Amino acid sequence: AELRLAHWLPPQHTLQTTGFEPWIKSISDASGGKVTMTIFPAQQLGSATDHYDMARDGIADITFVNPGYQPGRFPIISAGELPFMVTNAKGGSKAFDSWYRAYAEKEMADVHVCMAFVQDPGTIHSREAMRVPGDIKGKNIRPAQATMGSYVNLLGGASVQVPAPEAREVIARGAADAITFPWDSVYLFGVDAVTKHHIDMPLYTTTFVMAMNKASYEGLADDERKVIDDHCTSEWAEKISAGWADQEASGREKALSQKDHTVYKPTAEEMNAWKESAKPLTDKWHEQVKAAGGDSEAIFSAFKSALAAEKALAE
Amino acid sequence: MNQLTRGVEVMAGLCLAIVTVVIFASAIGRYLFAYPIPDSFDIARLLLGITVMWGFAVLGFSGRHITVDLLAEAVRPAFRRAIDVFAQAVLLLFSVLLAWKIFSRLASAYASHEATFDLRLPVWPFIGIIWIGALMAVAMAMLRFGMLAAGRQASPISPSENIHD
Amino acid sequence: MTSLDWIAIGGFVALFAMLAFRVPIGVAMSLVGVGGFAVVAGWKPALNQLAISPLRTITDYNLSLIPMFVLMGVFATHSGMSRELFRAGQAWLGQLRGGLALATISACAGFAAISGSSVATAATMSNVALPEMRRFGYSDKLATGVIAGGGTLGILIPPSVVLAIYGYITEQDVGKLFIAGIIPGLVAVLMYMACVYVAYWKHLPPGAKVSGSERLQSLKGIWAVALLFIAIIGGIYAGVVTPTEAAAAGAFLTALIGILRGRLNTRRIMESLVEALTTSVAIYTILIGAMLFNYFLVITQTPQKIAAFLVHLDLGPYPTLWLILGFFLLMGCILDAMAMVILLVPIVFPVITQLGFDPIWFGIIVVMTVELGLITPPIGMNVFVINSINKDVSLVTIFKGIIPFVITDLLRLILFVAFPAIVMFLPNSM
Ligand code: NA
Numbered sequence: 021a022e023l024r025l026a027h028w029l030p031p032q033h034t035l036q037t038t039g040f041e042p043w044i045k046s047i048s049d050a051s052g053g054k055v056t057m058t059i060f061p062a063q064q065l066g067s068a069t070d071h072y073d074m075a076r077d078g079i080a081d082i083t084f085v086n087p088g089y090q091p092g093r094f095p096i097i098s099a100g101e102l103p104f105m106v107t108n109a110k111g112g113s114k115a116f117d118s119w120y121r122a123y124a125e126k127e128m129a130d131v132h133v134c135m136a137f138v139q140d141p142g143t144i145h146s147r148e149a150m151r152v153p154g155d156i157k158g159k160n161i162r163p164a165q166a167t168m169g170s171y172v173n174l175l176g177g178a179s180v181q182v183p184a185p186e187a188r189e190v191i192a193r194g195a196a197d198a199i200t201f202p203w204d205s206v207y208l209f210g211v212d213a214v215t216k217h218h219i220d221m222p223l224y225t226t227t228f229v230m231a232m233n234k235a236s237y238e239g240l241a242d243d244e245r246k247v248i249d250d251h252c253t254s255e256w257a258e259k260i261s262a263g264w265a266d267q268e269a270s271g272r273e274k275a276l277s278q279k280d281h282t283v284y285k286p287t288a289e290e291m292n293a294w295k296e297s298a299k300p301l302t303d304k305w306h307e308q309v310k311a312a313g314g315d316s317e318a319i320f321s322a323f324k325s326a327l328a329a330e331k332a333l334a335e
Numbered sequence: 336m337n338q339l340t341r342g343v344e345v346m347a348g349l350c351l352a353i354v355t356v357v358i359f360a361s362a363i364g365r366y367l368f369a370y371p372i373p374d375s376f377d378i379a380r381l382l383l384g385i386t387v388m389w390g391f392a393v394l395g396f397s398g399r400h401i402t403v404d405l406l407a408e409a410v411r412p413a414f415r416r417a418i419d420v421f422a423q424a425v426l427l428l429f430s431v432l433l434a435w436k437i438f439s440r441l442a443s444a445y446a447s448h449e450a451t452f453d454l455r456l457p458v459w460p461f462i463g464i465i466w467i468g469a470l471m472a473v474a475m476a477m478l479r480f481g482m483l484a485a486g487r488q489a490s491p492i493s494p495s496e497n498i499h500d
Numbered sequence: 501m502t503s504l505d506w507i508a509i510g511g512f513v514a515l516f517a518m519l520a521f522r523v524p525i526g527v528a529m530s531l532v533g534v535g536g537f538a539v540v541a542g543w544k545p546a547l548n549q550l551a552i553s554p555l556r557t558i559t560d561y562n563l564s565l566i567p568m569f570v571l572m573g574v575f576a577t578h579s580g581m582s583r584e585l586f587r588a589g590q591a592w593l594g595q596l597r598g599g600l601a602l603a604t605i606s607a608c609a610g611f612a613a614i615s616g617s618s619v620a621t622a623a624t625m626s627n628v629a630l631p632e633m634r635r636f637g638y639s640d641k642l643a644t645g646v647i648a649g650g651g652t653l654g655i656l657i658p659p660s661v662v663l664a665i666y667g668y669i670t671e672q673d674v675g676k677l678f679i680a681g682i683i684p685g686l687v688a689v690l691m692y693m694a695c696v697y698v699a700y701w702k703h704l705p706p707g708a709k710v711s712g713s714e715r716l717q718s719l720k721g722i723w724a725v726a727l728l729f730i731a732i733i734g735g736i737y738a739g740v741v742t743p744t745e746a747a748a749a750g751a752f753l754t755a756l757i758g759i760l761r762g763r764l765n766t767r768r769i770m771e772s773l774v775e776a777l778t779t780s781v782a783i784y785t786i787l788i789g790a791m792l793f794n795y796f797l798v799i800t801q802t803p804q805k806i807a808a809f810l811v812h813l814d815l816g817p818y819p820t821l822w823l824i825l826g827f828f829l830l831m832g833c834i835l836d837a838m839a840m841v842i843l844l845v846p847i848v849f850p851v852i853t854q855l856g857f858d859p860i861w862f863g864i865i866v867v868m869t870v871e872l873g874l875i876t877p878p879i880g881m882n883v884f885v886i887n888s889i890n891k892d893v894s895l896v897t898i899f900k901g902i903i904p905f906v907i908t909d910l911l912r913l914i915l916f917v918a919f920p921a922i923v924m925f926l927p928n929s930m
């Protein structure tokens with residue numbers, strides 16, 4: 021089978037070069053060349069926000085989805101966006117995938133979910149020093165995703181929603197005071213020139229899913245489907261995201277090594293204040309999952325124990 | 336009929352004014368009061384969608400789409416009229432397909448609880464108004480098709496009205 | 501040739517056939533795009549592109565500056581700003597030989613500074629400047645040529661709808677693109693003025709005396725334009741506002757100035773809104789079509805193959821660039837400027853960046869190339885507009901009158917290809 025894989029990152033992105041490409045090659049090798057994939061990067065087949073629908077509708081056979089682009093649509097998986105949960109993307113992705121498998125079929129019923137993974141944790145990068153939750157009050161912050169947007173509002177700040185390319189502009193001219201980003205993105209987007217202050221804590225992650233069109237999946241020959249199944253595993257969720265995770269994590273080292281950058285490590289007491297301040301978000305998540313008919317308590321504790329098992333749970 | 340086309344025009348024009356004011360006010364809010372209007376981003380872009388779809392209905396009747404007129408200008412009037420009827424039929428077909436598919440998008444947005452970023456307003460009512468705009472586009476394109484097919488010019492067409500770039 | 505190649509070729513044939521039969525460009529691109537996608541991937545996915553893509557295009561925040569810059573230009577026209585610009589040009593340049601032609605060029609530049617559209621610039625100037633030039637004995641050939649040429653400044657001098665769309669397609673900073681248009685715009689003004697003297701010297705009527713007080717008086721009329729330009733483009737240059745905010749502020753302030761000066765009432769505002777709407781939605785229709793057509797091309801791997809082919813030819817950067825520009829010039833004869841940018845830029849842009857050209861600079865070069873399409877036969881929108889406003893001047897007369905300006909434009913194109921630093925000086929200083 022010849023499959024189309026669509027994503028919305030540039031073709032030279034680490035996720036393509038160290039994630040998708042080796043994955044595709046492994047699939048091709050394992051199937052003796054019977055299952056091949058063509059990558060359509062950079063929103064070539066549709067807008068980033070639409071990649072779930074694109075898999076559902078068969079516009080591509082397999083797509084890279086950020087469920088957080090459509091707040092409210094996939095309540096369970098947004099547990100991955102909650103603050104202070106995941107400490108690293110490698111074990112985190114493996115845990116996240118093994119946890120979400122139990123709910124994927126119901127929550128993303130229109131597609132065949134191949135795997136789920138998370139981005140390396142991001143934090144707050146600001147123009148002026150920020151240390152405690154109270155520092156957010158009255159500040160304008162560009163959030164990475166909708167849950168972060170709610171968090172900023174919750175702490176008395178305002179979320180400034182601008183497209184990523186405009187983010188630097190908005191901060192440079194003072195219309196935003198801070199941005200939430202994974203570590204190396206600060207450098208990739210050139211924000212490091214203006215945000216010299218960083219808080220060293222695993223504030224949030226962004227969640228991703230590789231979604232397959234159902235008909236494309238079911239239409240595969242048995243041996244082909246087995247190859248795909250063997251590549252849609254928690255182990256692969258870790259492998260596919262590892263290169264990107266390492267790259268983002270390297271941004272933290274970079275900031276630590278630069279004299280004009282301040283990386284602030286909150287005290288245990290301050291960390292508790294941060295976690296306490298984020299509690300309403302978790303409550304809201306419970307509410308939304310319950311409203312969608314899920315046993316939110318069980319789902320949440322399953323998520324925590326999965327993370328703990330991979331040593332990726334924030335203490 | 337005149338009232339219907341005028342109504343669609345006014346609706347789309349007012350929406351354009353509101354989008355402009357929302358974006359302007361949001362920028363002012365950010366600079367003067369250091370406080371952006373919540374959801375101005377999502378609301379502006381959804382209103383813009385309404386503006387464009389209702390505007391598409393306006394163009395379906397006025398015939399002011401951008402076209403290549405090389406052949407039409409070179410042929411006899413009777414043939415030119417045939418060309419215009421054909422072109423309008425194609426526009427009508429497209430409008431019907433669009434209205435049909437936007438309805439399925441509306442159904443999906445309703446079922447999936449998609450919401451705006453800040454206030455978590457449901458998105459489907461906005462898409463619903465866009466879909467009504469698409470229905471209007473079908474009606475307008477059909478009106479003009481009827482007039483062209485009956486040999487009446489639906490509205491004057493001259494290049495000066497195709498001012499766009 | 502693979503079967504995908506034949507499908508792509510079939511798509512282009514179907515597209516041009518529909519275009520010839522006057523199907524709106526955007527609609528033809530949409531239908532061929534969906535049909536072609538269906539041939540490759542099946543009907544269900546193809547039709548579902550219609551459910552997803554057009555809605556995404558029309559609700560894209562990044563495109564909202566287009567209707568607002570158009571609206572700004574329409575408000576400016578309806579509040580008489582073009583007439584005042586021409587008066588000021590007349591007061592300051594009118595005493596020179598051929599002064600009204602020079603005044604027209606400067607007024608076009610001034611109007612371009614607050615309007616994003618070339619055709620709108622040409623249209624408003626034909627209403628304002630043409631009768632005056634004819635009254636003072638300028639030949640129809642010269643008078644219409646000046647306006648058609650000067651009108652093209654509309655998309656080079658910021659704000660510019662074409663540059664905004666180029667920036668959108670290529671993901672370049674629209675603010676930088678706008679700022680990059682300033683120096684080439686000023687050079688264009690000087691070259692057009694030189695062109696008037698060189699090509700028409702013998703036919704230029706003498707100037708008329710203008711008093712000092714008249715000159716001062718004329719400045720009173722154009723403060724609004726100056727203020728708007730400084731606020732909008734200055735704000736973008738200084739990084740105080742994003743282009744989208746600048747567009748909203750521009751439209752809002754232009755309306756406000758018009759209202760305060762008693763030039764805009766409710767009825768005129770409504771007319772302006774509908775006019776801007778018509779213009780913008782015509783552009784959006786092409787954008788919708790371009791996205792759908794592009795998905796079809798991408799799924800047949802056409803842009804990738806064309807890029808690989810051009811790179812494989814291995815002509816070296818400049819011959820490849822001229823090959824591309826030559827193709828643009830050729831297509832400009834029949835295609836609309838906007839349609840050309842939307843249809844062709846996605847295909848050639850990867851090649852351009854691969855060859856090491858600066859994407860901002862290429863944006864300016866593209867605009868200057870499609871600009872030529874506005875004034876070259878057989879399809880030249882600026883020429884058609886002037887002709888439709890002044891039916892007694894034949895198309896042939898205008899096209900003849902414009903020849904010296906076409907040559908000037910080509911010289912300017914060569915100049916900026918040879919010296920990219922002139923284009924990049926301002927944006928690099930941002
Ligand atoms: Na302009």
Ligand code: NA
Pocket residue numbers: 832833834835872873874875876877878879880881
């Ligand atoms: Na032309």
